[in-house]
Amino acid sequence: MDMNMGANMNNQTVIRTQDINLWYGTTHALTDITMEIQKNKVTALIGPSGCGKSTLIRVFDRMNDIINGCRIEGKVFFNGKNIYDPDIDVIEIRKKIGMIFQKPNPFPMSVYDNVAYGPRIHNVTKRAHLEEIVKKSLKLSALWNEVEDRLGQSALGLSGGQQQRLCIARALAVEPEVILMDEPTSALDPIATAKIEDLITDLKKQYTVVIVTHNMQQAARISDYTGFMYLGKLIEFGKTVQVFERPEQELTENYITGRFG
Numbered sequence: 001m002d003m004n005m006g007a008n009m010n011n012q013t014v015i016r017t018q019d020i021n022l023w024y025g026t027t028h029a030l031t032d033i034t035m036e037i038q039k040n041k042v043t044a045l046i047g048p049s050g051c052g053k054s055t056l057i058r059v060f061d062r063m064n065d066i067i068n069g070c071r072i073e074g075k076v077f078f079n080g081k082n083i084y085d086p087d088i089d090v091i092e093i094r095k096k097i098g099m100i101f102q103k104p105n106p107f108p109m110s111v112y113d114n115v116a117y118g119p120r121i122h123n124v125t126k127r128a129h130l131e132e133i134v135k136k137s138l139k140l141s142a143l144w145n146e147v148e149d150r151l152g153q154s155a156l157g158l159s160g161g162q163q164q165r166l167c168i169a170r171a172l173a174v175e176p177e178v179i180l181m182d183e184p185t186s187a188l189d190p191i192a193t194a195k196i197e198d199l200i201t202d203l204k205k206q207y208t209v210v211i212v213t214h215n216m217q218q219a220a221r222i223s224d225y226t227g228f229m230y231l232g233k234l235i236e237f238g239k240t241v242q243v244f245e246r247p248e249q250e251l252t253e254n255y256i257t258g259r260f261g
């Protein structure tokens, strides 16, 4: 019996964007994006290359802050608080909202130290406590069985799929609420991809997931909600079944039936 069933029945908004506009220099990359991310759901962002998917997902944890010439207008409420308010602690935001990238990027250190990295930064020093967090995170990311006897070895020696699950464990170790994933499986083979997809479905019991994907079958398989973007605009947003089976916009239909993209 799914312990989260009761909670899942009442939708709860975790992130809400309000009229987001974003420019890189003079390039208007996002136009009037207003959308909501639901708790304990998987939300997929799809659309052709250059439409603004990565830009939008980076808006959710202020990762665009570090890009020169990037300017943003609008608001992003995370649990009701605008994360672009001047008094916001960005480090705290990124602890609560983790990011997984396209290419697995483990640090050049041991498997153990990769997962312990975040908790150490956030002042977990007791050895037993750290060990507990590392084990729990590796179990949650479905990697424990494969690495329990090589925790002290370099993370760079893991396969691509294992490295990506390690990065997920590293993100989980600081107890985030939301996990953002930008094409997390596009560098992986089909078997490693299937493992990550199963993992994402598992993770939504405890976390909220937003995933950018080029792969429409993947979006259809694992997401509850889908947003279709085109030229910096959110053209359509809704339940995944509705967007794929009964899209309201002709553009969406053309894209999902493969007429462009």
Ligand SMILES: Nc1ncnc2c1ncn2[C@@H]1O[C@H](COP(=O)(O)OP(=O)(O)OP(=O)(O)O)[C@@H](O)[C@H]1O
Pocket (backbone or CB within 6 Å): 024, 027, 029, 047, 048, 049, 050, 051, 052, 053, 054, 055, 056, 067
């Ligand atoms: N750092 C940057 N500096 C300038 N322009 C950028 C930068 N990052 C993205 N852009 C531009 O913003 C627009 C949206 O790019 P973005 O990377 O968000 O698209 P995407 O949908 O993720 O594409 P892809 O599917 O190819 O990853 C594009 O026109 C892109 O060239």
Ligand SMILES: [Mg+2]
Pocket (backbone or CB within 6 Å): 053, 054, 055, 182
């Ligand atoms: Mg991208």
